[in-house]
Amino acid sequence: MEMKEYYLQKIENLKRAKALQTKEKIRKEGLLDEDDYGRIAVPDKGWEIIPNHSDGSFYGIQGWTDNFCDLMDNHPTYIDGNDAFAGRWIYFMSKMRPNKWNPSYPFTHLIANQEKYDIIHGIGDDAHFAPDFELGLQLGWGGLLKKIETSAAINQGEEQEVFYQAHKRAIVSIQGWIKRHIDELALMIQKEEDPLSRENLLKMRETNRAILHHPPKTLRQACQWIIWFHLASRTYNRDGAGGQIDTLLQPYFENDIKNGIIDKEEAIYYLSCFLINDPIYWQLGGPDGNGGDVSSEISFLILEAADKINTSLNITVRVHDHMNQELFDRSLDYLIKHKNAWPRFSGDKGLISGFMKNGYSEELARKRIAVGCNWMSLPGLEYTMNDLVKVNMAKVFEVAFEEIMATSEVKSTAELWGKFTAHLAKAVTTAADGIKHHLKYQKYNEPELILNLLSYGPLEKGRDVSDGGAMYYNLSIDGAGIAIVADSFAAIEQRIEEEKRLSWEDLQSHLNSNFEDENGERIRTLLQNSERYGQGDTKGDKWASLIAEHFSALVKNESDAEQNHCFIPGLFSWANTVGLGKKVKATPNGRKGGEPINHGANPTPGFVVDGGSLALASAIAKVQPGYGNTAPMQWELDPSLAKEEHAEIIGAIIKTHFELGGTLINVNIMDKEQVLAAHENPDLYPDLVVRITGFTAYFAMLSKEFRQLVVDRILEN
Amino acid sequence: MILEKGMITNLQRLSLHDGNGIRTVIFLKGCNMRCLWCHNPETFSQKVQIERIDQKCISCGACVEVCGSGALSMYNGKVHYNAKSCTQNGDCIPVCYSGAMHQVGEMHTSESLYKAIEKDVPFFKFSDGGVTFSGGEPLLQHQFLMEVIQYFKSKDLNIAVESNFNVSWNIISKFLPYVDHWLVDLKFINAEKHKKWTFTDNQKVLSNITLLDNQKVSYELRTPLIPTANNIKEELVAINDFVNQLSNCKQFKLNPYHKLGEQKYKNLGLEYNLAHINEMSHSEFQYWSSLIKK
């Protein structure tokens, strides 16, 4: 749609401002191997935390409330006359603590096994579940305050009083922050001479005044309300979960159009401003439960807005049998046009049937949408610890291999498998015990003051969402390193057991010397050329399926209906491939000690010579964990395929992966030459965005080591 | 039923240039032309061959040690392969650490072939894709191919055949009911040139194309545009005129010459005779393409 020059110019200015902000952030805060988050740099002499513990950190509901309210009271305002909305976030409050877990609740009993199996335990980590924005849009800040009052009257008690008081203070401090923007706008309006810009500032002020207490009524107000909530929530503890953005905004948009308040161009301008504010994870489209799709005109306008800003974006299009084909086609067009890693795609079939296997209804399963990096969540209904807990299966394998070499007379892959699964069971239990420990004490460590507000239960029950306040506890444990383990089993089976080209002892000594001994490089080459996971019907594929199945069963086994604990397996490493790899010595698949482990559920790079995309899509579909969490397909799509004339083929690969049971596809389309040049000289490519895993980042913001990882992934493809 | 067996060089998944949608190409071994520009020299001979993939080699010398015929030798730290001395006994394959010593050519039945491509079948559905038989000249193994195609048809697959059409019409016509789309090479109209560059006559090719055209089946023609061979105005005009008098050709296009096959000649120990010819620029290719527009 052709837009008025006026809006296009404003969007252009916003993009420019964003580029400068990113540059400034790198200059001030250094490189960061993480999401862009839309955050701007901390000002000089910025706010500092108020510790309430001798270790310099702050803990518990009082500590968090005091800190958050103080920060809100002192938070700088942010208004850009080009923007339709006020506000940006600056402080990573939860990261500013020197220590993230309250030492009064030690988990010493778990540490030995956490270290032995290199488990990322997630104890004390920030929120990784989704709020229900609809709740907030219905109630507004005033409505939420009223809800607190009503609930407090029902749930009386000392602890409850503190709980409700804290939430009330949090809301009032957020309102204070908004109010300061309203005041600031008044000054800006006075000074502004350009009538159009003045008009925009007036509207901005009117919007903010309208939603200071009351629920939003227009599209602009709804977007601004969501922005305030997520800016507060981001500041509080990094939460970046989104929701079903098209259905959330649809009524406001349709109403505005009907009442002649806005036209479509204005809507796209608002949506552009909304998206550039923060790369939140939003889902577009999805089944409506009546054989159709929830998408509507605004779904397309959101894509158009994304097209206009084309920065770091985390929009996921839900693919299902009755999806809106036009929306899918349009999303492919943009993927190919911009080659900027958006959108990504989630697979309804595997997600819904998998989640239902936990005993949930189809109706509930449909509500579990793509709102996080690798993860799905039921907005407002569950507490999950998504993407926080990882078991390094490559490390578990190392423990099993060392044990078989030290203790077993007869060595075989069967024997090794027995040891591996026994250790994996211990590792999974350790991870689950860590989660249970977290659930027990997190409220004394880091209560979810902000997300409690948009969850069903915490306010009603007077209990933190981590502490029984939520309706469901769908607790995630991810396995990492599946390809390393599968390929290691396959190499041993093929080269030692079948071909007898080396002995177990030979292998051990090569591993111990990191393949730097005599013949080491030859053997490494031989092992690397064994039948690998991802090639299709190979030994590696067989082992990968076995590992995935077994891991899932072990995680599921930790569930406890009485405690309302439903554990859900996933295969994902997030950006930890480097860190997890550093802990693992040389492995029998020919990987050298300390090298990164494989990415998520992806095979190791270079696993197949041609038709890589099909091989990848089939392989990852086969190792799906199967209970509604993901094993994402990280797809480095070759630029020669990423052309307009091949859009149908790309679409067919996406659809087939989901038809086969796949759950999530993250796509990168990167030109080799460009990536290499950007690696050399990141400053020259400030706009280059890569999808690292589930999240996207500016390439220039990544550390050298991390950039190297991205480069390797693309070159080896 | 007697199970026919056929010789395959390899399978290519997700081929973008051999028919509609997502396609898996099955290359049959053996060819009755010897086009000098051919980028699939491994399909010339119908027999199993030893191939040495130089890029994979780690120069460990293990193959040289077992080779009794002197076909492999090591100098300056690099392995050299002399196909003329090779007895093709394959002794070097199992000792190689990197998979660089490799056998090209594998016998298949229709069932084993289906098994090999089965994992691609789900991908065909959403893109109207399917299987393309290529070569070499796939129709040289027509009995085997017929059995495979009938078997694949029973699995509801879309079938395309890529042929040089230098085979008898009798054979081609038997395939007409089973093939959904034909891809035929039209290399030269000039008989002499055809002979010079492919070592075969083109009369049969041209008459088969005309006969195919009369059948009203789905087909397309492609001309490999080879510098110094057929990138000559009068030749292209002749080709274009020939195509224009056909009634049912769905598509006609030029394919630019590329040298991607050169390394394969080395790997097989064969000589590549077009080493001196350069690939043409995009703009030059555009120019020639503009000549064939109707």
Ligand code: SF4
């Ligand atoms: S196949 Fe050829 S190169 Fe290999 S060992 Fe036998 S004679 Fe030597």
Ligand code: SF4
């Ligand atoms: S055995 Fe293989 S890797 Fe070693 S020199 Fe021969 S071809 Fe190269």
